[in-house]
Amino acid sequence: MQAESGGNATPTNIITPAEAGAHGSSPKRGGSVSGTSDSGRGTPVRHVLQHGVSFVEEEKPLVPGIPVRAGSLHTLVVLAAHCFDEKEGEVITDKREFPRVLLLVHEWFITPKELVDEIIDLYRDCESKISCSVVNCDHSPNSGQCTRQQLKRKLCLFVRFWIDEFAEHFHANEKLLVDFQRLVAEEGQPDLLSLVDTSSMPSYDWIRSISVRAPCRGRKVSLVFTNINPYELAEQLTYIEYKEFRRISVFDFKLYAQTTSLKNNPKLERSIALFNGLCQWIQCMVLSKTTPQERSDVIVKFANVAQRLRQLQNYNTLMAIVGGLTHSALARLNKTNSCIPPEIHKLLAEYTELLSSNNNFSNYRKALAQSTGFYIPILGVHLKDLILLHTALPDRVEGSTGASMINFRKMSQLSQTFNVLVQVHKNAVPVEANMDLINTIRLSLDLHYTEDEIYELSLAREPRNSVSSPSTPTKPVVFADWVAGVSPPNPETINKHVHDMVDAVFKNYDHDKDGLISQAEFEAIAGNFPFIDSFCVLDADQDGSISKEEMETYFIRANRNASGNALRSSFKHDFHEKTYFQPTFCSHCTGLLWGLIKQGWKCKDCGLNAHKHCKDLVVMECRKGIHTSNNTLQQLAQQLKSPTSTSSPANLTLEAKRKMSMRQKRTTYTKGTQTNPADICPLSLDVQSIPYADDYSLQNDDDVNDLAQENRSLKAKCQCQQEEIHMLQNHIGNIRQHTISFILDQMDTLHMQRDSQV
């Protein structure tokens, strides 16, 4: 029974073969206990001999079965092999945990290749180094009693167990078992070979490919934020989270625990970026609304999302949502909070308590322990556990002979955390993917803001009610201008997401399938992106509708600008020859672009126009679609021609107002008599001075209707603005009141002081 220790076997200062059953769940084969030695902390270290290998004994084992505290890799593999019953052909029930923990966490200590090599060595050594207990044994494969054959079978069972329990290891590295399979094949034992066969594993393609399209039911959902059902949103977020989460391997976790950096750790980085993106997206969605009531509506919606996430036991996303909703940038909005119904307040308080960091996240840990079936744990909490564990315990400990042994105590502690983390692999996600919505969400989440920017916006929305800080005027925030990258994801990912998102948008909104999105539809979609530019900016060629290319170009560039990198400054104009149907002026020399066809060159990116000889002299930086002054007139005029263009931007910025007023005036020229182009330039910006209703000579009723509609919407905007002015006036009143009461207070104090002196 006792074997000579093979290759890299450990210490041999243990000797006395002795009574089995020295400890609790003692193995059926003989064990021996001997010697004490130092190491660790004061308590004696006991070496145990089992199955011919020795290890440091654990007094209070976390893993039932075998009480190992530390041992060499050789020792651990031998012990694991002996957890299998070669006659039954399966793992011994009460020893199941030991091989499982070893396989689950081994990547923390060694590479899977090292583990396989150890198994191969052991298998080979069976022939030479293992002594057989059967007298006159011929060690033939048929000999059921032969110790060597038994060990071989156990090893194969161990490998079978590995394949069944952790198929993902073999998908990550398909060649992993090849050498071992060859070795077994050489022996010509078909039953053993079938045990180590990996051809019939379930498919885990998703581990490698970064995004596999799940079957889509083809149902249509609204991609517009205000129309998305919160439950639908929660489910799709769960799907995204699930996909990201499953890709992260034990090795990724280990790398992070050791380096505490996301460098070279793209899978973990993606997951964390998703979390942060979601958290900030919520804040931006709330803060993009102008009135407290609208903001509270968004909060209520996200609270409902949180509710569904709780049901789905998706704690990670729940944490991101609740973290976003209770962030100080939102928590400080008193006016908004007073609009939130009490039951939503209660719900949020409940979730905050559930996810609170108090008592080492005990509420969350309790909830998690009670969760069955599908769940997604809060990655951050478990990362913390791993890091602290890694700090507390060394990977290897020194045995009494000075040999380095794997710290199995750490292995078992780690396995408790990894059991939680890999649980995600075991259950199917209980939601159905809707790729269109997912792509839209993903892109929304890829936008990066800084904490400061969000907080500033929050201050602008509801200024501090103190005397010391007067209200900051709400400056219009343009999506691409205000975004600054925290850690921009790589361009390829962005491009891919943009592409998918744009595809999705067109699939759902391009009803006539002509590959173009009209302005009205666009405005609805834009609700998903709090700081997107207006329609005419995306419509780069100003033909009144947005093509796929235009939308992709816009998002990709916006993202690139957002990351604030060097690309921005080196951004060159992309000129191409163009035939203008309207009198157009050169941006450089301000002269007319002469001729009937191909009068000038136009930048594909910013829409800037120039003479052929001027285009290389243009000093203006190429900026994504913000057109100003003279060329705007042209483009807006062209835009007006399109019957679909009714303008209703969600937030009326100064810029937009100006554009609109210019559009009004432009109408009088384009629709009216042909005017000398030179007259267009010195237009004043005063809308009111132009009696545009009078000199219309419109050809058809459609145009009249369009303009009437626009007129109406402008009036509504005007009213909005007046309301805002009213609000600001009220606010000034408040400040005045505060100032006066402050002065009065001061005087009061002085009086008091004088009183007391007297």
Place this chain on the structure above:
Amino acid sequence: MSKNKAQPPSVVHKVIMVGSGGVGKSALTLQFMYEEFVEDYEPTKADSYRKKVVLDSEEVQIDILDTAGQEDYAAIRDNYFRSGEGFLCVFSITELDSFQQTVEFREQILRVKQSDENIPFVLVGNKEDLNDKRVVTIEAAEERARQWGVNYVETSAKTKHNVDKSFFTLLRLIRDKKLQEAALNTQTNKKKDKKRRCVVL
């Protein structure tokens, strides 16, 4: 929260460990909590980061929230900071970046704490045992601490140098602030009774 049965040692002081990744926050935490008995540490237990300590002959409980592993979760840092009563802001004297990041942490803490400049706060330069690899001078760190009006302590989680000192300095600050606030409350209450408005200058 504080439903602990057997041991209700009156006061709990909540300390938050902040600082960028890899500066040794967790090593400091574990050293302070467990010293050489760190093998007994179990990461998931509710009381793993609570300890009874004697602060100037008064028994108090310290509750440490270690933000290790949360460094990259920038979006919810804010939410963690809110529950803190005092902050140990840790950097590594061998890593300039980590020293620079303390500014960011300080700003964020002040924002969460409504710009309260008196928030208990200790600046900690860790890895003092690696003096030969030092890139942040004592002068630079002390200058920053002086600007902020906070204490600076150099520690080594490895040799246990000054570990207790850094925590106890912070605990005293937290205690003093709590006493101050309590006094202020009673004062304002009294004043209110007299129907006099009080302005603290």
